[in-house]
Amino acid sequence: xxxxxxxxxxxxxxxxxxxxxxxxxxxxxxxxxxxxxxxxxxxxxxxxxxxxxxxxxxxxxxxxxxxxxxxxxxxxxxxxxxxxxxxxxxxxxxxxxxxxxxxxxxxxxxxxxxxxxxxxxxxxxxxxxxxxxxxxxxxxxxxxxxxxxxxxxxxxxxxxxxxxxxxxxxxxxxxxxxxxxxxxxxxxxxxxxxxxxxxxxxxxxxxxxxxxxxxx
Amino acid sequence: xxxxxxxxxxxxxxxxxxxxxxxxxxxxxxxxxxxxxxxxxxxxxxxxxxxxxxxxxxxxxxxxxxxxxxxxxxxxxxxxxxxxxxxxxxxxxxxxxxxxxxxxxxxxxxxxxxxxxxxxxxxxxxxxxxxxxxxxxxxxxx
Numbered sequence: 001x002x003x004x005x006x007x008x009x010x011x012x013x014x015x016x017x018x019x020x021x022x023x024x025x026x027x028x029x030x031x032x033x034x035x036x037x038x039x040x041x042x043x044x045x046x047x048x049x050x051x052x053x054x055x056x057x058x059x060x061x062x063x064x065x066x067x068x069x070x071x072x073x074x075x076x077x078x079x080x081x082x083x084x085x086x087x088x089x090x091x092x093x094x095x096x097x098x099x100x101x102x103x104x105x106x107x108x109x110x111x112x113x114x115x116x117x118x119x120x121x122x123x124x125x126x127x128x129x130x131x132x133x134x135x136x137x138x139x140x141x142x143x144x145x146x147x148x149x150x151x152x153x154x155x156x157x158x159x160x161x162x163x164x165x166x167x168x169x170x171x172x173x174x175x176x177x178x179x180x181x182x183x184x185x186x187x188x189x190x191x192x193x194x195x196x197x198x199x200x201x202x203x204x205x206x207x208x209x210x211x212x213x214x215x216x
Numbered sequence: 217x218x219x220x221x222x223x224x225x226x227x228x229x230x231x232x233x234x235x236x237x238x239x240x241x242x243x244x245x246x247x248x249x250x251x252x253x254x255x256x257x258x259x260x261x262x263x264x265x266x267x268x269x270x271x272x273x274x275x276x277x278x279x280x281x282x283x284x285x286x287x288x289x290x291x292x293x294x295x296x297x298x299x300x301x302x303x304x305x306x307x308x309x310x311x312x313x314x315x316x317x318x319x320x321x322x323x324x325x326x327x328x329x330x331x332x333x334x335x336x337x338x339x340x341x342x343x344x345x346x347x348x349x350x351x352x353x354x355x356x357x358x
Contacts, residue, residue, distance in 0.1 A: 034320070035320030039323050
């Protein structure tokens with residue numbers, strides 16, 4: 001093999017793989033609860049056949065738990081579908097509120113596993129930007145990954161999409177020990193290529209522990 | 217004697233239903249929804265088996281397993297995971313896990329592994345007692 005793998009394509013594939021792995025894990029967890037709940041219903045039925053009274057409260061709790069898991073799985077699959085469809089149109093008018101909330105939800109398992117709470121402060125009105133939705137999601141995912149891997153005690157990250165003079169920006173606050181040097185190190189070739197493609201710039205505010213992703 | 221088991225998982229609904237089902241099979245079940253809580257429980261009490269979720273917030277299952285085995289090398293830990301990769305399986309076995317079961321799991325498999333864990337624990341304890349007795353006898357020159 002002599003061909004060089006395109007770093008942007010490889011980064012996109014890696015992002016998609018990681019999200020898929022996380023989603024399938026979530027679905028498996030939900031299936032595990034459903035599996036045990038169905039098994040417990042079977043246990044109760046067998047006990048009832050042997051003459052034991054059916055506990056209506058237990059049945060009610062089980063039904064509630066199963067419905068909750070079905071709703072949870074449905075939401076997970078809907079998000080997976082939304083991510084898959086972000087490849088449909090490479091360049092489109094996008095509401096950053098919707099995009100940020102989707103990627104926050106998709107990254108939740110990863111961030112929570114690292115002990116982080118990521119919140120999205122979404123304005124009441126849409127924040128529109130002409131962008132490539134897939135690579136913007138990929139970039140936000142990488143910024144969150146950078147955030148949860150920073151040394152320090154900060155465990156809460158806030159993402160805020162905002163309108164700006166140039167159009168729009170997304171602020172990430174709550175970074176521990178943020179330095180311009182660290183942000184420069186974060187900007188590897190795939191990240192630089194994403195910024196170039198999206199026509200965006202990253203800036204660090206060391207004092208406020210904030211990174212701003214501005215649309216130019 | 218009933219089997220004494222600790223189930224560790226951050227999914228509260230999973231903990232509730234699995235523990236109820238194991239209780240109806242005459243098991244003495246305790247639960248923990250975090251690694252920290254689980255470690256506290258194994259410090260305070262002795263269990264025949266621990267059923268531990270591999271992916272948990274703050275401290276994952278492998279890290280928890282390592283700490284548990286350092287504290288109590290005889291403790292029998294069965295790992296539960298959404299996705300069992302070969303690498304994770306090898307890592308888990310190297311750290312002393314008794315088995316790795318993929319979610320959703322058949323309850324009969326979980327029960328069987330818990331019973332097996334109890335037997336293995338008894339064998340380990342008996343072996344250690346025998347070694348201690350042999351050591352005493354050797355030292356006394358009998």
